[in-house]
Amino acid sequence: MSATMDKSAGGFRAWLNKRLPVDQFMADQLTGYYAPKNFNVWYFFGSLALLVFVMQIVTGIFITMHFKPGEATAFNSVEYLRREVPYGWLLQYMHAVGASFFFIVVYLHMARAFLYGSYKGPRELLWVFGMLIYLALMAEAFMGYVLPYGNMSYWGAQVIINLFGTIPGIGPDLVEWIRGDYGIGDATLTRFFSLHVIALPFILALLILLHLVALRQVGSNNPDGIEIKENPGADGHPKDGIPFHPYYTLKDIVGVGLFLTFFAIVVFFIPTFGGLFMEAPNFEPANPSSTPEHIAPVWYFTPYYAILRAVPDQKLGALLMALSVAVFLFMPWIDRAKNKSVRYRGITSKILLGVFFVTFLMLMWLGLKPADGIYVLLARIFTVLYFGFFIALFFVSKWDGNGPVPDRVTYNAH
Amino acid sequence: MSDHAADDTVPEVDESRRKFLIAATAGTGAVGAVLTAVPFVASWNPSESARAAGLPTEVDLSKIEPGQMATFFWRKQQIYVVKRTPEMLASLSAHDPQLKDPTSEKSEQPQYAKNDSRALKPDVLVLIGTCTHLGCLPKTRFTPGDASVMANWPGGFFCPCHGSKFDLAGRVFQGSPASVNLKIPPYSFEGDNKLVIGVDATSKGVA
Numbered sequence: 001m002s003a004t005m006d007k008s009a010g011g012f013r014a015w016l017n018k019r020l021p022v023d024q025f026m027a028d029q030l031t032g033y034y035a036p037k038n039f040n041v042w043y044f045f046g047s048l049a050l051l052v053f054v055m056q057i058v059t060g061i062f063i064t065m066h067f068k069p070g071e072a073t074a075f076n077s078v079e080y081l082r083r084e085v086p087y088g089w090l091l092q093y094m095h096a097v098g099a100s101f102f103f104i105v106v107y108l109h110m111a112r113a114f115l116y117g118s119y120k121g122p123r124e125l126l127w128v129f130g131m132l133i134y135l136a137l138m139a140e141a142f143m144g145y146v147l148p149y150g151n152m153s154y155w156g157a158q159v160i161i162n163l164f165g166t167i168p169g170i171g172p173d174l175v176e177w178i179r180g181d182y183g184i185g186d187a188t189l190t191r192f193f194s195l196h197v198i199a200l201p202f203i204l205a206l207l208i209l210l211h212l213v214a215l216r217q218v219g220s221n222n223p224d225g226i227e228i229k230e231n232p233g234a235d236g237h238p239k240d241g242i243p244f245h246p247y248y249t250l251k252d253i254v255g256v257g258l259f260l261t262f263f264a265i266v267v268f269f270i271p272t273f274g275g276l277f278m279e280a281p282n283f284e285p286a287n288p289s290s291t292p293e294h295i296a297p298v299w300y301f302t303p304y305y306a307i308l309r310a311v312p313d314q315k316l317g318a319l320l321m322a323l324s325v326a327v328f329l330f331m332p333w334i335d336r337a338k339n340k341s342v343r344y345r346g347i348t349s350k351i352l353l354g355v356f357f358v359t360f361l362m363l364m365w366l367g368l369k370p371a372d373g374i375y376v377l378l379a380r381i382f383t384v385l386y387f388g389f390f391i392a393l394f395f396v397s398k399w400d401g402n403g404p405v406p407d408r409v410t411y412n413a414h
Numbered sequence: 415m416s417d418h419a420a421d422d423t424v425p426e427v428d429e430s431r432r433k434f435l436i437a438a439t440a441g442t443g444a445v446g447a448v449l450t451a452v453p454f455v456a457s458w459n460p461s462e463s464a465r466a467a468g469l470p471t472e473v474d475l476s477k478i479e480p481g482q483m484a485t486f487f488w489r490k491q492q493i494y495v496v497k498r499t500p501e502m503l504a505s506l507s508a509h510d511p512q513l514k515d516p517t518s519e520k521s522e523q524p525q526y527a528k529n530d531s532r533a534l535k536p537d538v539l540v541l542i543g544t545c546t547h548l549g550c551l552p553k554t555r556f557t558p559g560d561a562s563v564m565a566n567w568p569g570g571f572f573c574p575c576h577g578s579k580f581d582l583a584g585r586v587f588q589g590s591p592a593s594v595n596l597k598i599p600p601y602s603f604e605g606d607n608k609l610v611i612g613v614d615a616t617s618k619g620v621a
Contacts, residue, residue, distance in 0.1 A: 155550065155575075158548070158549040158550065159548040159549060159550065159575065161549075162548045162549040163548065176459070176460060177458050177459055178458070180458055180459065180460055180461070180464065181460050181461075181464045181490060182460065182464070182468055182489035182490045182491060183489070183490025183491055184490075185464075185490060187460070187461065187464060191458065288487075288490070288492065289485060289492055289551070290551070291550045291551040291553075291574060291575065293574055294574065294575075295550065295574075295575045309576055309591070311591075312589065312590075312591055313591070313593060314546075314547055314548075314591055314592060314593045315593070317591065371575075371576050371577050372577055
């Protein structure tokens, strides 16, 4: 398996390697890729995200065999899948619960980057590709939620598509172009189906590939936020690095085992997760003459939805909502500290990051609540805190976070 | 047989000619790519049958009691038709300062509905029942004084999604996330009791 294997030897392996660089690839990307030896639990979520992606593709392929896009057929074909296809319920729940777990894993993966400054140079492009994956994932999840054509699918799509109507000038025509009709209907469902099963998975796979290639180029960050490449050993490999395979492949298998345990518990015992993963109105067919009393998107969109509703002006609300997502792209340039990891930043930076995490979770909760009374006031306060974080970070990071860092990573042998 | 020796002498490269040819080739290719994209992008517009399904909707007004609302579909949109009572009409003039757009300057409606009652005939209100905020269906809250909507409520519509409030002419109240009044579709009357949604004097049958 190693790069030192004698390639002059005969046999099938030599025949293969002469035509396809299998051993070379293993040596370059896995056994010869040195990752910092001080990874902690936060470093499980990258490989887990890849696992969920593959799982969504596989369950998606099988669901597509039964699903019939269209106003008259979509809802019934999902019910048919759930009730009559052998194990169809399992495929459908794995896919729907998988969408929520995808976002759980991605949010934790992003939180890791915030903790250890993984978006900072030289990993700016790695971060930008990651954020593009996040954007594509949001589009993929939204369209996937519309396809079963339950009543929340319909009204959620109505609200989200109408957001594009707030763009000055082209708005109303753009909305009609997206729907392909004067209202949501067959044309909307069939194009969303095409995008959901072909276009966006393709784009996601490409972006994931770019994310991984960029990662191999710059190397992984670590909880100390120091560059292990600056401290090479006699063999040319970083002193603080260990080969990705077998060390981290084995560590990741432990994460996979734990993850699949949690995932199975939810799929088998609480697939709707109390209305968070699958909302009650979506078990009724779409009804254009009845808006659900309370429209809330699925939990992973609610922080942004809370910001949209917090603003009393329609256009400004939509603009701030778009900005609240887009601002992440600029993190490498907003954070101006010399040190990457929060471990080597001052108390101000630590509090700031803590407040931001709480703010994000509070907005997530508020987006699930009705937009009246105290909830509106709270949503406004936390919207200000949300944007305040990025502004404060821009200034605080200039002076708080330039202290000394160790030469070698912090590591206790087990 | 060709002369290989002649091939070995490299002619001097005309850099400006090369640059021009590269730019011209790339430019032509880019124009072709953009033009090729046009049919793909255009295929997302409403199809011919979707357009044809936007035919006018006819409503028998004699079946709606004064003070009540009936709903119909036109172009996949819910249309609200309200028979307004004299009391309802009288309530319209009392709250202009509380409205975002009392004279409907910024709102969408046919010219003949841009008046105090926002209607061709004051007693028949025709609205597109789509909240101008983000497209939910506003609910009827016709009882004046309903404090669950707001203090001194004159009667009107309340959107449950994001809390926009409209009066009995579909005009939006201040403090609502919606910024313009509910839209009014083109419509006309044939006789006393037949309302035609989607056709008016200016459209001449073209919806």
